[in-house]
Amino acid sequence: MENWQLDSVTRGQLWTTVAIIGALSWAGYAISLAIYRLYFSPMAKFPGPKLAAMTQWYEAYFDLIHKGGGQFVFEIKRMHGPIVRINPFEIHISDPDFYDILYATGKLYDKLPSLSNRYDMALAGFATADADLHRLRRNALNPFFSMSKIRSHNALIQDIVDRISARLSAEYAGKSDKILKVREMWGCMMADVITELAFARRKNFVDQSENMHAWFTEAISGMLVWTHWMTHFRFLIGVMNSVPGWVVKRASRHLGAVWEYREEIESQIRDILSGTNQQAKSASHETIFHELLSSDLPKEEISFDRLHHEALTIVGAGDHATKWALTIATFYILENESVHRRLKKELTEAIPGPDEIPPWVELEKLPYLSAVITEALRLSYGGVQRMPRINRHEQWLYKQWTIPAGVPVGMDNYHQHTDENIFPQANEFKPERWLGNPKVEVEVDGPDGKLTTVLKPLSSYMTAFGKGTRMCIGINLAYAEIYIGLATLFRRHEFELFETDRSDVTFVRDLFSAHPAPSSKADNLQKVACWRM
Ligand code: HEM
Ligand SMILES: *[C@@H]1O[C@H](CO)[C@@H](O)[C@H](O)[C@H]1NC(C)=O
Secondary structure (H helix, E strand, O other), X not given: OHHHHHHXXXXXXXXXXXXXXXXXXXXXXXHHHHHHHHHHOOOOOOOOOHHHHXXXXXXXXXXXXXXXXXXXXXXXXXXXXXXEEOOOOXXXXXXXXXXXXXXXXXXXXXXXXXXOOOOOOOOOHXXXXXXXXXXXXXXXXHHHHOHHHHHOOHHHHHHHHHHHHHHHHHHXXXXXXXXXXXHHHHHHXXXXXXXXXXXXXXXXXXXXXXXXXXXXXXXXXXXXXXXXXXXXXXXXXXXXXXXXXXXXXXXXXXXXXXXXXXXXXXXXXXXXXXXXOHHHHHOOOOOHHHHHHOOOOOHHHHOHHHHHHHHHHHHHXXXXXXXXXXXXXXXXHHHOHHHHHHHHHHHHHXXXXXXXXXXXXXXXXXXXXXXXXXXXXXXXXXXXXXXXXXXXXXXXXXXXXXXXXXXXXXXOHHHHHOXXXXXXXXXXXXXXXXXXXXXXXXXXXXXXXXXXXXXXXXXXXXXXXXXXXXXXXXXXXXXXXXXXXHHHHHHHOOOEEOOOOHHHOOOOEEEOEEEOOOXXXXXXXXXXXOEEO
């Protein structure tokens, strides 16, 4: 008995001692790491909050917790001077003229490897961190997205918009109780265009979906909602993949849609690889995957997983940003009577017969429509999360700062598009700011080392598609869809806003791309009411 008591006392003491030593060593490690990061790291000289320099949990707090998450980009704006250390490892620059240097044409910069897998599409070009491997993958896709290739798809895109238009006339026009949810309508269009181009198998959402609502939209939102969680807790991808699909589908509508989307794309790739996709063989256009399979990519680059990941990204990216830019455009046109009237007037004069919509190459020449589209792209942002680049070989110089090779540097379109020196009253939708090819005066270092003033076109500061070697590959397709979509629907139909205001489209949450509040009617997937004809 006595022995047993002694035993338990010693065992208790032993565990207490182990726990104390463990806690002390952890604290010691944490404190030395913090001291290193603050005073000895090569990043120590850059300005920024001490806490953010000490630990990545600072960023995680704003990404995940503060006001429901998605707030770090606003916190970065609050921190700013032109250059800030936003976390222990990364620099952020807010200076519109550095964009062309960081995202320089022809330069091979890496992305952050830690971001590669966050959407579980690590083998896609978009997610490829290594610059050389990215170039290989991107070059194989380039021909498919070239200007001439996209121009050749004009009739196909017009056909899909015509179907929307016919459905609006038949189902919505003149029926005051029938409410059209515009974001979903554009989502149907995007999903149909990209599934046709990618697989020659159109989903036919514009014809067949109830209330013109494509479940693809839900799947893509489902992925974006988890962006920050997947970034900060990378093991979650593994956890998710270990849960059977049917459990996920039952547990969550959003995640269920994500699963369904992955399975859908998977089966498309299987059919293409096994040669059972007859539509693709007889289609009047080449599909993305035929482009890839007939390219000179090495064999391991056209594996099932590689193609699956590439397809998930292209279909997702093709859907999301374009439909949001069109939603922003639609809202702001309808919100302001003078913008609406001026656009209508231009379209009516340029397009005498509403059934004969000119091709994109002609629509692009309409000045007011173009101004409306550029302004909508500015306020839709493209991406609002910073896009870090790593220069492995050389340092970057910015003003008096030398950024060591290998340090990730990021900029973002939120800072870019809301810079009041470039875009006065940046939060207002003002298409007029783009009319007449305006220029901005910029001071740069001249050849003699003195500051000189140069004129840069305002359009070079509209960076919704990014710039450089990693810029959006789908830019031509996106423009074609936006021009044809807006010109057709605004030439033919009358719309008015229904219980929708700016709060429904204003950017308040960064989920990689710009999102409005969760309660937004443009974003809320449960409600089917927004705009009516
Ligand atoms: C308004 C519409 C669009 C906007 C604003 C937009 C914006 C962007 C941006 C900012 C990037 C660069 C992301 C980064 O550097 O991390 C990007 C990349 C990409 N986009 Fe788009 N995008 C749009 C439409 C499209 C369309 C229609 C497609 C294709 C069907 C597409 C496919 C892609 C792909 C594949 C990438 C990755 C390119 C690479 O890493 O080489 N996007 N997009
Ligand atoms: C409507 O748009 C015009 C042209 O951009 C602008 O001058 C005017 O201030 C806007 N009106 C409102 C109420 O925002």
